Amino acid sequence: MSVTxxxxxxxxxxxxxxxxxxxFCMYTAFRDIYLIRDMTLLKAYVLxxxxxxxxxxxxxxxxxITFGNSTFFWLSAMVGGFLFGVGMTLAGGCSSSSFYxxxxxxxxxxxxxxxxxxxxxxxxxxxxxxxxxxxYAYTVxxxxxxxxMAHAVGLDRWLFISILVLVGGIWLLWAPASRPARGWSxxxxxxxxxxxxxxxxxxxxxxxxxxxxxxxxxxxxxxxYMTTADPVHLDWGIFQLLGMPIGAFLAxxxxxxxxxxxxxxxxxxxxxLGGAVMGTAAxxxxxxxxxxxxxxxxxxxxxxxxxxxxxxLGTWSGTYWFFVRPMRERG
Amino acid sequence: MAEKTIDVCGEICPDPLTLxxxxxxxxxTGDTLKVVLDSPxxxxxxxxxxxxAGHTILTTTExxxxxxxxxxxxx
Numbered sequence: 001m002s003v004t005x006x007x008x009x010x011x012x013x014x015x016x017x018x019x020x021x022x023x024f025c026m027y028t029a030f031r032d033i034y035l036i037r038d039m040t041l042l043k044a045y046v047l048x049x050x051x052x053x054x055x056x057x058x059x060x061x062x063x064x065i066t067f068g069n070s071t072f073f074w075l076s077a078m079v080g081g082f083l084f085g086v087g088m089t090l091a092g093g094c095s096s097s098s099f100y101x102x103x104x105x106x107x108x109x110x111x112x113x114x115x116x117x118x119x120x121x122x123x124x125x126x127x128x129x130x131x132x133x134x135x136y137a138y139t140v141x142x143x144x145x146x147x148x149m150a151h152a153v154g155l156d157r158w159l160f161i162s163i164l165v166l167v168g169g170i171w172l173l174w175a176p177a178s179r180p181a182r183g184w185s186x187x188x189x190x191x192x193x194x195x196x197x198x199x200x201x202x203x204x205x206x207x208x209x210x211x212x213x214x215x216x217x218x219x220x221x222x223x224x225y226m227t228t229a230d231p232v233h234l235d236w237g238i239f240q241l242l243g244m245p246i247g248a249f250l251a252x253x254x255x256x257x258x259x260x261x262x263x264x265x266x267x268x269x270x271x272x273l274g275g276a277v278m279g280t281a282a283x284x285x286x287x288x289x290x291x292x293x294x295x296x297x298x299x300x301x302x303x304x305x306x307x308x309x310x311x312x313l314g315t316w317s318g319t320y321w322f323f324v325r326p327m328r329e330r331g
Numbered sequence: 332m333a334e335k336t337i338d339v340c341g342e343i344c345p346d347p348l349t350l351x352x353x354x355x356x357x358x359x360t361g362d363t364l365k366v367v368l369d370s371p372x373x374x375x376x377x378x379x380x381x382x383x384a385g386h387t388i389l390t391t392t393e394x395x396x397x398x399x400x401x402x403x404x405x406x
Binding site for chain 1: 341344349353369370371372374375376378380384396397398
């Protein structure tokens with residue numbers, strides 16, 4: 001158990017630190033494509049993804065970690081992904097940024113995380129579970145470890161990865177991006193997040209948990225442990241979660257960015273609603289922005305790819321409906 | 332030249348950005364908008380928005396830890 005605690009906390013603290021310094025938020029990354037035609041944070045995300053894909057698959061080739069899935073959960077990925085995008089918009093951030101912003105002193109993010117945890121648990125094993133189970137029934141079985149993007153387009157895994165790295169790398173070098181006002185550059189952020197995501201696989205596998213960075217499952221497990229005191233629920237993921245606001249707090253404090261902050265009451269309630277929607281949606285989609293868009297895409301999961309596409313659509317729809325449309329009506 | 336100040340301290344993403352966009356709209360070329368904010372994320376997104384829109388960031392100051400003032404000249 002001490003190894004689980006130490007490895008989980010260590011990766012969580014590193015992750016939280018990098019997220020805070022890089023202001024890494026997938027809601028912001030996807031939203032800014034639409035709202036201000038900027039792709040700076042998107043570049044950080046793409047770089048993190050490419051680094052993770054390469055390192056994780058190399059680790060797999062050397063037998064240090066194992067991964068793969070056979071089932072394409074197409075409907076739950078679409079529905080959950082879209083709803084998660086809407087939830088992020090209401091919460092003012094994705095699940096990982098809500099966790100790290102607690103470390104910056106943001107009270108509204110703490111509220112969003114609370115409702116995220118509650119509704120993730122409610123959907124995974126509580127009264128909302130029937131909704132998720134109904135959507136999980138719609139699947140395509142693709143064969144042993146074949147529910148991947150590579151297999152879907154009929155390419156060998158390493159050829160697919162090579163094409164991704166080539167195309168992604170050219171885009172990263174070509175597209176313009178701003179220099180940061182204060183935090184880390186997108187290059188440093190992407191590299192750090194990608195490497196931490198890969199290290200997470202090794203650290204987690206060492207404790208018997210065969211996955212990388214994740215928010216949803218550990219969040220639900222945290223509530224189950226808090227209400228039962230049953231240590232069976234304690235795993236690497238819970239300590240990774242706990243480490244994130246600690247790492248972000250260290251980063252914010254050392255850079256004089258920690259400050260207690262809270263929005264207007266109505267906005268806090270909106271964040272609470274957003275957290276709840278994210279929690280339910282993440283269980284439906286079998287992952288949040290980290291579980292799907294970073295870790296799942298990192299192993300080329302087809303379900304994660306579809307969930308991410310619909311997450312982006314949900315983000316743009318939510319941003320239009322809750323912010324752009326009212327802004328236009330005000331003139 | 333007109334100067335306008337908005338305080339978005341405590342506001343949650345994307346409100347600091349959308350409030351800044353809205354405040355800039357009625358200003359004329361050469362007018363300045365000062366945004367007082369306390370979100371590290373908003374500092375980056377508002378800076379990026381201003382640059383993408385062709386405006387000029389005149390100054391970025393930190394009157395106290397965790398709070399910033401961005402002065403933007405409208406293009």
